[in-house]
Amino acid sequence: MRLSQMLFVTLRDDPADAEIPSHKLLLRAGYIRRIGSGIYAYLPFMWRVLQKVSQIVREEMNATGAQECLLPQLQPSELWKESGRWDTYTKAEGIMFSLIDRREQQLGLGPTHEEVITTVARDMIRSYRQLPLHLYQIQTKFRDEIRPRFGLMRGREFIMKDGYSFHVDEESLKKTYQDMYQAYSNMLRRSGLAFRAVEADSGAIGGSGSTEFMVLADAGEDEVLYTEDGKYAANVEKAISLPADAETSPFTTFEKRETPGTDTIEKVCAFLQCSPTKIVKNVLYQTVYDNGLTVLVLVNIRGDQEVNDVKLQNELTKLAEKFGAKTILSLSVPTNEIIATWAAKSLPLGYIAPDLGDDYIAGSKQVNSKFVRLVDKTAVELKNFVTGANESNFHVVGANWGEQFKLPDIVVDIRKAKAGDRSLHDPNQTLQTARGIEVGHIFQLGTKYSQAMNATYTSEQGEEKPLVMGCYGVGVSRLAQSAVEQSYDKDGIIWPVAIAPYHAIISIPNVNDTQQVEIAEKIYTELNKAGVETLLDDRNERAGVKFKDADLIGIPFRIVTGRAIANGKVEVVKRANRESQEIAIDEVVNILQQWIKEAVEG
Numbered sequence: 001m002r003l004s005q006m007l008f009v010t011l012r013d014d015p016a017d018a019e020i021p022s023h024k025l026l027l028r029a030g031y032i033r034r035i036g037s038g039i040y041a042y043l044p045f046m047w048r049v050l051q052k053v054s055q056i057v058r059e060e061m062n063a064t065g066a067q068e069c070l071l072p073q074l075q076p077s078e079l080w081k082e083s084g085r086w087d088t089y090t091k092a093e094g095i096m097f098s099l100i101d102r103r104e105q106q107l108g109l110g111p112t113h114e115e116v117i118t119t120v121a122r123d124m125i126r127s128y129r130q131l132p133l134h135l136y137q138i139q140t141k142f143r144d145e146i147r148p149r150f151g152l153m154r155g156r157e158f159i160m161k162d163g164y165s166f167h168v169d170e171e172s173l174k175k176t177y178q179d180m181y182q183a184y185s186n187m188l189r190r191s192g193l194a195f196r197a198v199e200a201d202s203g204a205i206g207g208s209g210s211t212e213f214m215v216l217a218d219a220g221e222d223e224v225l226y227t228e229d230g231k232y233a234a235n236v237e238k239a240i241s242l243p244a245d246a247e248t249s250p251f252t253t254f255e256k257r258e259t260p261g262t263d264t265i266e267k268v269c270a271f272l273q274c275s276p277t278k279i280v281k282n283v284l285y286q287t288v289y290d291n292g293l294t295v296l297v298l299v300n301i302r303g304d305q306e307v308n309d310v311k312l313q314n315e316l317t318k319l320a321e322k323f324g325a326k327t328i329l330s331l332s333v334p335t336n337e338i339i340a341t342w343a344a345k346s347l348p349l350g351y352i353a354p355d356l357g358d359d360y361i362a363g364s365k366q367v368n369s370k371f372v373r374l375v376d377k378t379a380v381e382l383k384n385f386v387t388g389a390n391e392s393n394f395h396v397v398g399a400n401w402g403e404q405f406k407l408p409d410i411v412v413d414i415r416k417a418k419a420g421d422r423s424l425h426d427p428n429q430t431l432q433t434a435r436g437i438e439v440g441h442i443f444q445l446g447t448k449y450s451q452a453m454n455a456t457y458t459s460e461q462g463e464e465k466p467l468v469m470g471c472y473g474v475g476v477s478r479l480a481q482s483a484v485e486q487s488y489d490k491d492g493i494i495w496p497v498a499i500a501p502y503h504a505i506i507s508i509p510n511v512n513d514t515q516q517v518e519i520a521e522k523i524y525t526e527l528n529k530a531g532v533e534t535l536l537d538d539r540n541e542r543a544g545v546k547f548k549d550a551d552l553i554g555i556p557f558r559i560v561t562g563r564a565i566a567n568g569k570v571e572v573v574k575r576a577n578r579e580s581q582e583i584a585i586d587e588v589v590n591i592l593q594q595w596i597k598e599a600v601e602g
């Protein structure tokens with residue numbers, strides 16, 4: 001392609017609304033254009049990158065025996081009502097765009113396709129003989145994200161590969177899951193990315209596990225905890241660890257003490273001169289179930305520990321049935337204004353004890369009249385601990401479970417693992433932290449959707465059984481931008497060769513020099529013929545401008561038909577390390593082919 005004939009517009013300055021380097025660079029280099037919040041046009045360079053990523057994804061998926069298809073983006077609401085997700089997706093989470101057609105039928109714009117694929121499977125899979133089966137598609141997804149940001153990283157319209165597999169049993173599912181683990185690792189390696197596969201939260205359904213594929217970059221929205229021996233890596237939402245040992249308590253007898261102005265753990269520790277590991281902290285949460293019921297939750301946890309909200313949410317989801325609900329709509333630490341909507345009297349905030357009475361709640365149809373009381377394992381083990389006295393400016397010391405306080409029935413593990421904690425598999429290993437961008441997620445679904453939607457097959461023994469399912473997603477557009485986030489310098493993008501929009505760019509320093517032009521044209525034709533995807537910068541611009549633009553758009557190899565042509569050579573510059581060399585004109589094609597081969601296969 002000739003730059004003179006392209007829509008080629010680069011910006012000198014960083015666009016004001018872009019926060020992270022990859023977003024700035026893709027805008028500046030003319031890869032994408034913002035059309036609305038979380039909505040982007042993929043311009044020709046970007047589209048080439050996306051097609052390359054898609055092709056790598058497709059090849060790796062096909063190699064596992066999965067088959068490509070294309071499912072509708074317009075999805076009838078009935079399907080989502082069957083699975084029980086319509087209200088959560090359109091109202092509670094509100095992530096799904098929905099609309100009403102001229103026949104007054106409700107439709108959703110596909111944020112994901114479990115419902116559609118399960119319907120297809122229900123209609124078409126009859127027998128165990130048709131299993132296992134794996135279908136995938138590469139398609140635009142729609143999600144009304146609360147905070148679209150960082151360009152393609154979190155868009156409201158983005159490209160995803162999503163695949164769904166069907167099995168007779170868990171064992172068969174596990175095999176496909178393993179194949180996917182390998183295929184995903186291959187995709188990311190081939191795309192030139194540094195990544196880590198991590199254990200991920202699979203929500204309250206638990207399933208038999210899920211793995212996220214994280215591209216390592218400081219701008220990542222996720223935190224990954226891992227050990228240096230390579231044996232453990234998990235999303236912080238899911239991570240487990242050994243807490244630090246608790247210190248021995250300086251208090252041996254139970255007493256109520258006046259502790260003025262100590263409404264935080266820090267302040268009470270300073271006042272009582274004790275370690276936070278001797279405190280039972282009582283954290284108040286508020287959750288709303290999908291039947292509209294608000295439930296207040298009191299969590300007891302050791303003073304030096306934090307609650308992991310995702311783990312807490314999973315525990316509370318397990319209790320949904322008890323409250324006549326299916327799932328949770330929201331979970332938060334209530335503000336004073338919110339507390340005022342259900343409190344029967346003023347709460348001793350900052351001084352709450354584990355036995356805070358249920359009479360603080362003015363129960364109603366909408367508000368459960370009792371606290372759900374959960375105790376984290378770290379708090380269970382404490383002896384002679386310090387905790388609130390249910391009275392402002394007072395604490396109790398030397399308290400014990402089974403004496404002054406009844407241990408809550410529900411013991412849970414909901415503490416947040418953090419960097420520096422000892423690892424469970426080997427306490428000599430401490431957890432390290434890294435930021436990651438989630439580009440892929442593979443998930444053992446089990447029978448959640450097949451049961452809800454009655455998708456069954458007949459087993460070898462003639463029994464009718466629900467299909468066992470897995471699902472596997474890759475954010476194609478997010479992956480493409482992550483590559484930039486991981487590889488750039490002050491001058492611009494440095495594309496990994498495998499997903500660069502073009503392999504090479506020929507810059508003609510002076511378009512009025514016929515010899516320079518002739519040689520450039522000749523190499524341009526030969527390279528493209530030889531499969532080296534090449535751009536020709538034939539614009540009537542200064543050489544400096546051309547070099548700057550070539551650096552900005554990040555094409556791996558730049559060929560300059562400048563002074564060296566007097567000796568039958570051209571200058572070739574590698575974008576990644578700026579290494580420059582003069583190469584004989586008739587060797588350029590071979591050498592570039594070789595370099596590209598090495599980079600793509602290496």
Ligand code: ATP
Pocket residue numbers: 112143145152153154155156158159160438439440441473474475476477478479
């Ligand atoms: P996240 O936790 O980042 O919101 P998710 O868990 O909702 O993502 P999945 O439903 O597992 O994502 O979707 C599969 C993949 O699609 C993700 O791993 C991610 O790479 C990509 N993806 C999800 N949401 C977006 C988005 N808004 N913009 C771009 N890519 C996305």
Ligand code: MG
Pocket residue numbers: 438441
């Ligand atoms: Mg996810």
